[in-house]
Amino acid sequence: MIKRITPPLDDKVLEDLRIGDKVLITGKIYSARDAAHKRFVETINKGGQLPIDLRGQIIYYVGPTPPKPGYVIGSAGPTTSIRMDSYMEPMLKAGLKATIGKGYRSWGVVDLFKKYRAVYFIATGGVGALISKKIKNAKIVAYEDLGPEAVMELEVQDFPVIVANDIHGGDIFEEGVKKYQEITLPFKIERISEV
C-alpha cells in the first residue's frame, strides 16, 4: 500500500509510518546539504533565527544541477545522508520531522529519530533525472552564495520515497541485508559512524 503525506507532519502521520512503507510526498519541502547544515547549526548554537521554520518540515538532502532553459530544476536525486548526521540533534530539537536522502544513518542518529519522533526517508540514488520530474517548482530561500548547496523551497508532487528509519527504531538496511546474505564473513560488519 502506498501512503500519501503532506508537510507539516504531525505525530499521527509519523506514528503510522513503518520501515519499508512506500510513501508519496506532495507539498513543500526544503533542500539542504553539508554547507547549509553547517550554517543552520552555527545559527542555532548562537541563539539566532533560522531562515526557515523547521517545525514539522521535511529536509531533502540534495544539491541539484542547474536547470536547463525551460526547466524548473536540473537533475535532483538524493545525496548521502550520513554526512549530515553530526548536525542532526540540533535540527531535530528545532522541530524537523523528516529527512530524505540515500544510504544509512549512524546508529546514534537512528536513536535520535526515536527520541525526537522523526522519520528518515530514502529516495533512489543516482536517478536524478527521473526524480526531477516530481519537482514542480523551486526557489532559493537562503544562502544563495552556496551555489548548488543553497537552501531551496521545492514544491513536489507524488515524490516517491521509502521509510528507512521510523519512530519505532526500525532500520531497513539491516533487515534487507540479513534476508539476502549468502556468505559467512570472518569479520563483523561495522556501520560507519559520524556521531
Next chain:
Amino acid sequence: MKIVRVEEVEEAVRRLSMEVNYYIRDELKDAYKKALEREVSETGREILSQIIENVELAAKEQLPICQDTGVSIVYVEIGQDVKIEGGNLYDAINRGVSKGYKEGYLRKSVVKDPLFNRVNTGDNTPAMIHVEVVPGDIFKITFMAKGTGAENMSRLAMLTPAAGVKGIRDFVLKTVAEAGPNPCPPVVVGIGIGGTFDTVGWLAKKALMRKFGSRHPDPNYAKLELELLDEINKLGVGPQGLGGRITALDVRIETAPCHIGALPVAVNLDCHAHRVGVWEK
C-alpha cells in the same frame, strides 16, 4: 611525430564532460538489464527498473544522469613520439572542464581548499589530472565524472605479505559490506594491489577507468576479479543497499610490483552510473 594541439584537447574534454553525464555506455546498460534479470528482491528489481528508466530519460532530454556530476578525473596517456602544441596541456584540460560544466548545465562540485576555505570554484575546476608517458604516438584521454558518495566509501590498507589472497579478499568484502547503501549500489569495484601507498590508490582508480567488463591480462588476477564479483554479490547489500543479489556490476584489478615487505591494497568504489568516456587521437 604526431602533433596534438591543445585546442583539440580542450574540445575533447568539453565534449566528454557533457557526454559521460548524459549518456550511459551500451555495455553498462546491458549490465543493468542482466542485473534486472538476475535480481530476486522485488524492491531491488524496482530500483534497477528506475535506473534503466532514468538513463533513458537522461539521454532523451540531455539531463545529467545524476545530480552529482562529480569531480573531473582526466587520465592522459601520451606517446613519447607525440608533441603537444599551442599552450599548456593542464590549462587546456581545465578550460575544457570549465566550458563543459557551464555549457552542459552540470553541477559545480569543487571547493578551492579542503579545510579552511571551502569556497566553490564555480566551474568544477581544477580537474584531477594524471599524465603518463607511454611508448609510440598514441594520445588518449580517459575522462571520469566521479561522484563523492562512492568515493567517500573507498578504502586503502597497507597489508603485509602474509595476508595474501585471503587478506585482499576480506578487505574488499569488508569495504563493500560496510559501505552498504552509501555508494549507490550496484557498484563497480576498482581494486589496486601492489606499488606503494601513493600508487595503490591510483591503481584502483585506473581499474575503474578501464573498459567495463575487461579482465586483467594475468589469468590469476582475471580469475580473482570474477571470484570477488561473485562473493560481493553474496553479501546481500543489493540495489541501493535494501537487500538483494546484485551488489556489484563489475570488479576490476590493477597491479604493480611492490616491496618485499608490503602488500598495499586500495578499493575504489563507483556508483551504478559509472561515468567514463574516452577520446583518442
